[in-house]
Amino acid sequence: MALKARVLYDFASENPGEITITESEVVTLFSEEELDGWLEGQNSRGDTGLFPASYVEVIRLDNPADSSNGLPSGPDSRSAGYDSSFQSRPAVSTPSHAASSPAVTRPAEGSDDDWDDDWDDNSTAAANELSGVRGGPSTYTVTTSLPGRRGNAQQQAKSSATVGRNLNRFSTFVKSGGEAFLLGEASAFVEGGDRICVIVGQHGPEWQENPYPFTCAIDDPTKQTKFKGMKSYMSYGLTPTHTNTQVNRRYKHFDWLYARLVERFPVISVPHLPEKQAAGRFEEDFISKRRRGLTWWLNHMTGHPVLARCDVFQHFLTCGTDEKAWKRGKRKAERDELVGANFFLTISTPAVPLDLHEVESKIEGFKSFTKKMDENIVIVNAAVNEFARKQMTGFKKEYQKVGQSFKLLGQAFELDQQVYSDGLNRAIAYTGEAYEVIGEFFAEQPSQDLEPISDLLDLYRGHLANYPDIVHVQKGALTKVKECPKQEGELRDRCNIISCATLAEIQHFHRTRVRDFRWQMQHHLHQQISFFQKITTKLQDALQRYDEEQ
Incomplete structure (x- = not known):
């Protein structure tokens, strides 16, 4: 049947x-x-x-x-x-409208017993269900509801660390929980420490700054083994400045954290991690590139006013070798109820609501900007990588070819057996050696000035890939407000929350972008100047030999 x-x-x-x-x-x-x-x-x-x-x-x-x-x-x-097993559980979130559910599949909590297995080549996502509610003296309940709409306390919103391909124009809006929140179908306990404040800055809404800023350094990774050498993995030493205590993390731990953060913050851009690699994971070049990528990733995280303060990130940075404490924090993060629609309950906005027409204009402008930036990042990255390839192979080879030709000329001159030509012969031989050394300079230089630019561009390409979905959440909210004039007041209030969060994230993106690209371009030019000064010094040294050998 x-x-x-x-x-x-x-x-x-x-x-x-x-x-x-x-x-x-x-x-x-x-x-x-x-x-x-x-x-x-x-x-x-x-x-x-x-x-x-x-x-x-x-x-x-x-x-x-x-x-x-x-x-x-x-x-x-x-x-x-x-899952009918939720019938006996308290209602944590009640997004009964369809919009919340096609949304999302929640990444798996996974087995704690497997937490130390090598996850570098495996997905960390499986099925994990919400359970329990947070309460206590310092908590208060936040709910939203629209009159006349049916609710089903047993129908749980799910969320996902990985956004799938859009199946209709509101699918991202649905997946993020934006529609469920807008329609009043979100309910959760929000602790005081979970409140996220948006303030009005000089250029519009922005996240309230972290009152206790910090940074985090990554030591050179070391190769570790387990099961009597049957399994190997790379361990990264992280030292945050607010604790000055090193903790060791593997790539799979970063991967797990990334999944939690994407799930937790639907309108905040969590940068993509460096890509996984099945083969060659222990090769020096790959380890170096991954470390640089993780450093950029951590720099962004610690510099974000919201991400830097969230519980799961602090647990990742501060939990030491106590395995039980790590697993408690891990399970708590995986059972976090403030995801999807409930995330928007945590946001406090300025008293004066935004003008939705102005918001729409800013969002459209940002869409155009990110599209153009993404197109040009591809062009710059291709040019940088091609230039680096030429320096490491072509330029090195050509300089060494010239250097060898000078040395051959010097060897030919030696056949004249004239005493007064010995100085010239030695100077020419040194010039040949100088060109060969300069060829090595060219081969080594990209790691100093071009590869760091490529790493930064990779990070920002990940950001730019996030923003279409973030923008669609806000645009979906605006569209719903226009489609439901009878409930416009209530919808506008909730749309204002989504708009404030989106514009605050856009403002942070621009500020961070200006800081990162200013520093990186300055670093590149300093390295270029130092590089050509090194070449000049080598050539001047060769030139001086002709005066000394007269």
């Missing part, structure tokens, strides 16, 4: 491959297997295609209640993606 589901909310198709479904309609499912939060089936009009999984509840005909009224009930009932 075909699998049926009852539609909970209206959904209008907007793209090829989607179908329109209406509330209370019974649809046929081709499979219960979700595709990035979507199901495939057929509506009552015979149209086939995709629709959001959490807009429907599967009808279990083997259940007496289902057969009598067509609706799921009892312990076997579930909406797509809903």
Whole structure:
């Protein structure tokens, strides 16, 4: 018998491959297997295609209640993606509208016993469910609700560290929990320390600065082994300045942290980590490049007013060798309820709301900027890498070829056996050697001035890849405000929160970009000056030999 589901909310198709479904309609499912939060089936009009999984509840005909009224009930009932084990749990978040659920799949908590296995070549994500609520004297409840909307305390919002391909124009808005928050379907306990403040700065909304700034250094990684040498991995020593205590972390720990942060902050750009590599992980060049990439990554994290202060990042930086303490912090982070729609509950905004038309204009301007920046980063990176390749191979080879030719000329002159030509012969031989050394200078130089630029460009390409989704969250909120004039006041208030957070993140991006590129270009030019001074010194030394050998 075909699998049926009852539609909970209206959904209008907007793209090829989607179908329109209406509330209370019974649809046929081709499979219960979700595709990035979507199901495939057929509506009552015979149209086939995709629709959001959490807009429907599967009808279990083997259940007496289902057969009598067509609706799921009892312990076997579930909406797509809903685990009935949550029935006895307190309601942490109640995003019953579809928008929140196609969203997202929560990365896996994983087994603590496997935490020390080598994860460099494996994904850290699996299935992890929310449980429990935070409370205590220092907490207060934040909820949002719209009159007349149905809620289902058992239908949990899921979230994801990895954003999938958009299936409609609001899919990122949905995945982030933006729609659920905007429609009043977010509820969670927010501790005072979890509050994130947006203030009005000279150039608009910005994150409140970290009152206790710090930095973090990475020591040269060391190769470690376990299981009597059967497994090897690289260990990085991290020393944050606010503790001055070194902790050792592996790449898989960075990978785990990255997944938690992406899940936790839907409108904050968490820079991408250096890429994984299955082969050659212990080669010197790869280790050096990864260390540089992780250094840039940590510099961005410690310099971000929000990311630097979040609990999971502080746990990552400060938890030492106490394995139990590490696992407690790990589990706490993986059960964090302030993700997706609930993240927006933590944001405090200025008293005066933003002008939405002005916000829309700024967002459009930022979209144009990031698109152009991304295009030109590709051009610069290609030029830099090609130039580095020429220096390390072509220039080195050409200088050495010239140097060898000068040395051959000197060897030919030696055949004249005239005493007064000995000085000239030695000077020419030295000139040949000088050119060979200069060739080595060219081969070594890219690691000093070109590779650091490429590392920075890689980091910012990761940022630029994040911003379309971040911008879509804000644009989705603006669109919903325009589409729902009857509830415009309530929607505007929540849209203002999303807009303030988005503009604050954009402002931080620009400030950081100016700082990073100013410093990097200064470093590049200083290195170039030093490089050519070194060449000049070598050539002057060779020139002086001709005066000394007369």
